[in-house]
Amino acid sequence: MRTVYISLPTVETVQKFVERISPLKGQFDLLSDEYILDAKSLMGIFRLDLTIPIKLSIEIDTPETLQVISQFTVEYTSAGRDLKTELEDSNE
Numbered sequence: 001m002r003t004v005y006i007s008l009p010t011v012e013t014v015q016k017f018v019e020r021i022s023p024l025k026g027q028f029d030l031l032s033d034e035y036i037l038d039a040k041s042l043m044g045i046f047r048l049d050l051t052i053p054i055k056l057s058i059e060i061d062t063p064e065t066l067q068v069i070s071q072f073t074v075e076y077t078s079a080g081r082d083l084k085t086e087l088e089d090s091n092e
Contacts, residue, residue, distance in 0.1 A: 002061040003031075005053040005076040006069065008045065013072070018042045020068045026060030 008014045021028055021040060028039035030048060032055070037044040039056060048054055053076040058065060 002058045002066075004056050004058070004069065004073045006056045006072040007053050007074045008050050008072065014042065014045050014050070017072055018045070021065075024060075024065050024068060025062075026058065026065070028059070029057040031055040031057060 030037045030039045032048050053074050
């Protein structure tokens with residue numbers, strides 16, 4: 001399992017993201033302060049604040065999966081912790 005931050009600033013980007021991850025195996029969850037949503041749900045994503053990076057939890061992080069999501073990933077600092085530290089912690 002791996003956790004990354006993604007940016008989905010436009011409707012077109014959201015559509016492209018859902019189209020790209022839908023055929024991939026495994027569960028993809030978007031996590032916010034208020035919701036845990038299926039990242040393959042187009043309508044669900046629009047419940048989130050898309051002006052800030054969104055935490056994406058990936059159940060099966062194959063090289064193919066990481067390649068697909070790489071175009072959406074961003075570095076993001078949250079609560080004084082950098083993304084690298086969060087990724088290392090989530091992969092332990």
